[in-house]
Amino acid sequence: MQDYLKHKQAILLDMNSTFLFGEDRFGAEQDYSLIYHQLGGTLPSSKVNQLITACFDYLAERYSNYQQRFPSVPETLQLLASELAETEIQLLTNTFAQHERGYLSADYARALRQLQTEFRLSVVTDIWSPKQAWLTYFEEQNILHLFEAISFSSDHGHVKPSTYGFEQVLYAMQLQPHEGLFIGDSAHRDLGGAKSVGMDCILVGVAQSEQALDHFPDLLAFCDAALS
Numbered sequence: 001m002q003d004y005l006k007h008k009q010a011i012l013l014d015m016n017s018t019f020l021f022g023e024d025r026f027g028a029e030q031d032y033s034l035i036y037h038q039l040g041g042t043l044p045s046s047k048v049n050q051l052i053t054a055c056f057d058y059l060a061e062r063y064s065n066y067q068q069r070f071p072s073v074p075e076t077l078q079l080l081a082s083e084l085a086e087t088e089i090q091l092l093t094n095t096f097a098q099h100e101r102g103y104l105s106a107d108y109a110r111a112l113r114q115l116q117t118e119f120r121l122s123v124v125t126d127i128w129s130p131k132q133a134w135l136t137y138f139e140e141q142n143i144l145h146l147f148e149a150i151s152f153s154s155d156h157g158h159v160k161p162s163t164y165g166f167e168q169v170l171y172a173m174q175l176q177p178h179e180g181l182f183i184g185d186s187a188h189r190d191l192g193g194a195k196s197v198g199m200d201c202i203l204v205g206v207a208q209s210e211q212a213l214d215h216f217p218d219l220l221a222f223c224d225a226a227l228s
Contacts (some may be wrong), residue, residue, distance in 0.1 A: 070153060112143055114227055166197045183222065
């Protein structure tokens with residue numbers, strides 16, 4: 001085990017591109033109406049694709065401005081299509097969420113379970129859709145019980161590097177910042193937010209920073225080092 005881990009009680013994790021992958025399947029090549037119609041919607045395909053594209057573009061343009069409350073997917077859809085019934089807004093929201101949500105591989109599920117044998121685990125993550133799609137998926141993958149606390153930004157509107165989600169999870173776990181370690185793939189959002197609350201951060205993937213405590217190619221490599 002790395003020396004800097006010996007006094008850490010908990011690992012707080014980013015989600016997308018940290019342990020879930022293949023997220024944010026948006027773009028001109030996507031036909032969002034396929035999922036929408038599978039969910040029982042009746043709007044024309046062209047209307048569905050236009051609305052999901054407009055919603056994504058609206059949110060993507062605002063994502064960098066984390067100092068303001070970040071709008072949710074249903075709020076944005078209601079703004080873009082106020083004439084639609086609430087049931088249609090919900091179907092479109094669920095469609096958006098299915099394209100936003102990533103996937104968990106068996107290797108990463110195994111790594112999470114191994115880490116949970118040595119550390120308390122939680123998640124601090126930015127999502128644009130309501131959290132239910134992720135909670136359901138976590139249950140299906142049998143990992144929800146591994147996390148003592150989860151901060152989804154769509155619950156409160158504060159996206160990283162805002163400290164809100166970090167503070168929320170630290171409070172829920174009754175931890176001091178120095179007792180936790182954050183792992184994520186973004187120097188700006190993950191390292192920036194963690195350092196702002198006084199927490200050490202390890203970067204995974206291509207992100208690099210001298211302020212990071214360490215760097216690993218991925219969470220699997222970190223898990224091997226942490227548990228060896």
